[in-house]
Amino acid sequence: MPLSLHNTLTRRLEPFQPLAPPRVTLYTCGPTVWNYAHIGNFRTFLFEDLLRRYLELSGYDVFHVMNLTDVDDRTIKAAAAAGKRLEEHTAPFVAAFFADCDYLRIRKAHVYPRATQSVPAMVRLVQRLLDTGVAYRGEDGSVYFAITKFPNYGRLSQLDRREIKVGARVASDEYAKDDPRDFALWKKAEPIDEQVGAAWDAPFGRGRPGWHLECSAMSLDQIGQCCRVETLDIHAGGVDLIFPHHEDEIAQSEAATGKPFARYWLHGEFLNVGGTKMSKRFGNFLTARDLREQGVDAAAVRLLFWQTHYRQPLDFNDDALAGAQEAAKRLGEFHERVRFVGSGPTRARGRGTLAQLAQRLQADFRAALDDDLNAPRACGALFEFMRSANRELDREAAGSEDAQRAQAALAEVMSVLDVLPTPKQLDSGLVAWVEERIAARDKARKAKDFKEADRIRAELKARGVEIEDTPSGTKWRVV
RNA sequence: GGCGCCGUAGCCAAGUGGUAAGGCAGAGGUCUGCAAAACCUCUAUUCGUCGGUUCGAUUCCGACCGGCGCCUCCA
The missing domain is CATH 3.40.50.620 (HUPs)
Incomplete structure (x- = not known):
């Protein structure tokens, strides 16, 4: 079409x-x-x-x-x-x-x-x-x-x-x-x-x-x-x-x-x-630099805007922006997950349906945008892909061809929507500290000292570091 | 007065003449030492109101109610 x-x-x-x-x-x-x-x-x-x-x-x-x-x-x-x-x-x-x-x-x-x-x-x-x-x-x-x-x-x-x-x-x-x-x-x-x-x-x-x-x-x-x-x-x-x-x-x-x-x-x-x-005249405006100073990721702004068709009025409020921010964060984590299929902890064996899902994403994505740039529908296709792909990855049912197709499809979608969160800049001091804390927590966990482990987790959280225990070790990220 | 837009769940929203995508939030569950992440399930018998057309309308037509824009060198 x-x-x-x-x-x-x-x-x-x-x-x-x-x-x-x-x-x-x-x-x-x-x-x-x-x-x-x-x-x-x-x-x-x-x-x-x-x-x-x-x-x-x-x-x-x-x-x-x-x-x-x-x-x-x-x-x-x-x-x-x-x-x-x-x-x-x-x-x-x-x-x-x-x-x-x-x-x-x-x-x-x-x-x-x-x-x-x-x-x-x-x-x-x-x-x-x-x-x-x-x-x-x-x-x-x-x-x-x-x-x-x-x-x-x-x-x-x-x-x-x-x-x-x-x-x-x-x-x-x-x-x-x-x-x-x-x-x-x-x-x-x-x-x-x-x-x-x-x-x-x-x-x-x-x-x-x-x-x-x-x-x-x-x-x-x-x-x-x-x-x-x-x-x-x-x-x-x-x-x-x-x-x-x-x-x-x-x-x-x-x-x-x-x-x-x-x-x-x-x-x-x-x-x-x-x-x-929104207008200067009415005084109800917010500049891009206001958002940037508030720490709002551009990905969230873009996603928020994409979720309403360009010919429809969009009502801006903090809840809507926060929602987009959250969704963008999930997309970022999903993207990372897809990026490391087969090369990291997520095992790649055999061939699942991921390649087909990716193909469907591409078709739905293009069909949506072909229809007068229906970005909300394109976003819908993206989120559906994320959910079904996550299910496949949970099952460890993705092979390397699957991974390639999924990565290519995501890259295509992102070439237009561009809604992945900006990677956080990390200084080496923080990284060293986090790694030390995680090692200490692992030690406590091995010793079944969960009280200490939870204390360290709270300590990390206080510095904006979220952790996630996975079969292949503890992952962390700055939020 | 002229031209035009909008009214869909707590919030942001897509959509079709055949019975409501998606995101966020919320509830329960699987997993986990507990979490987190991910996944599963649930969350609008209903799409501003009233009529009309139709076998059938949220979707078409009309009226009305409510919100808004342009007509002032506003994106």
């Missing part, structure tokens, strides 16, 4: 067919680096990571572009408030974003164009739209897109015409537009823009790019350079970007190129807290 994806353009599940297989051009709306990204933002980036990884596992040659919005209303305001130049203010947040991505094991995009470094492409795009006649200079010196000149406007968000909410705030630049629904492509430079260094010269006036324009220009620029095309295979982002951001991107891009901007539009749902969208 081929990969099917839910396309926001049609609101349907569609078989995925890239323009020129095996190449897939993927553009994902990146962060606005005015502040730290929160884990709601990262839910979207992780959904995109899942998409990217599964496309690659499926044999596609993905060219992934993620932009960094380093000039827009918020970055300018934040820089001005901090009394800094734009670049000075955004640099640490760019660095933080990459660090957070590393922590969450997000596969790197191939390019990260920055708005401030892509101004020439933006100016060219605006000029092209002016030449085509779909853009015009407003009385205020800004350049606007005339949505009435683009008949398809509203297709993505399913609006025949954009209705303005009754009583909605009237923008201060309203008077300058021909139609209140038109949006800015290029904003005339204001004193605050000059103050932070967010203004560029252009044939149509000194100013700065509108947010929507940035994504159109950067995506077209990148896929043009790399692949000589003007149509993206996939454009992804959060549902809140459908309107107006992505709608406007389509208008700008298609009015300029005359070609479909993106074949598939994918949108991830929100991360909620107590039923409400």
Whole structure:
């Protein structure tokens, strides 16, 4: 069964067919680096990571572009408030974003164009739209897109015409537009823009790019350079970007190129807290670095997110996270167990059903992800495999071929989900101490001095060391 | 007002026109000196409410209740 994806353009599940297989051009709306990204933002980036990884596992040659919005209303305001130049203010947040991505094991995009470094492409795009006649200079010196000149406007968000909410705030630049629904492509430079260094010269006036324009220009620029095309295979982002951001991107891009901007539009749902969208605005947010400082393993975050479909809202709370943390821990132990089948205490003899179980895992896993990236179902397949494989291993019914198949299947699954806990860093002093304590405890156990043995176990536990007596000796791990 | 999403066990959730995956938590059991880990068993006669279509609906349609989002350069 081929990969099917839910396309926001049609609101349907569609078989995925890239323009020129095996190449897939993927553009994902990146962060606005005015502040730290929160884990709601990262839910979207992780959904995109899942998409990217599964496309690659499926044999596609993905060219992934993620932009960094380093000039827009918020970055300018934040820089001005901090009394800094734009670049000075955004640099640490760019660095933080990459660090957070590393922590969450997000596969790197191939390019990260920055708005401030892509101004020439933006100016060219605006000029092209002016030449085509779909853009015009407003009385205020800004350049606007005339949505009435683009008949398809509203297709993505399913609006025949954009209705303005009754009583909605009237923008201060309203008077300058021909139609209140038109949006800015290029904003005339204001004193605050000059103050932070967010203004560029252009044939149509000194100013700065509108947010929507940035994504159109950067995506077209990148896929043009790399692949000589003007149509993206996939454009992804959060549902809140459908309107107006992505709608406007389509208008700008298609009015300029005359070609479909993106074949598939994918949108991830929100991360909620107590039923409400996680947002800086609401103050109910948590950053990736918060989680890292709390000692939360990225594996737990990823697993938690995978256990809800990307098009469903996910309600975040500590119980759910703790549950994922526990499940990730079990997966880690299982993985270790499978890794040492045949080479360690687990005897490998004959041939059991493990190979077949592994085969089923692979089939179920792919079938689940082929179905619009149904990661929750893929996780279900993984857990079922873990249980049945553990049963086989308990029976010591696995042979070396079984082991190989199981290891290969797990590796494949993990190449996409990547939910094994990060190995703990152990210093040699601790290791020596633990080994000495375990030796002392074994001695006590041999002497049937269970009181002493239990005391040592408690002593180890107090230092975060859990032990497990097995037929081949005492195992330990740091929790 | 326009467009859209959600309501499944204590928590997180998948799902199908034919009678409820999975994870966490909980209970009992096997194993163990005791534990731990692993495994086994149990834990929603029921999927917000009320109607309708149907032989049959959690799944389709309608209404309603409740929660939420976008329409304000939000992932």
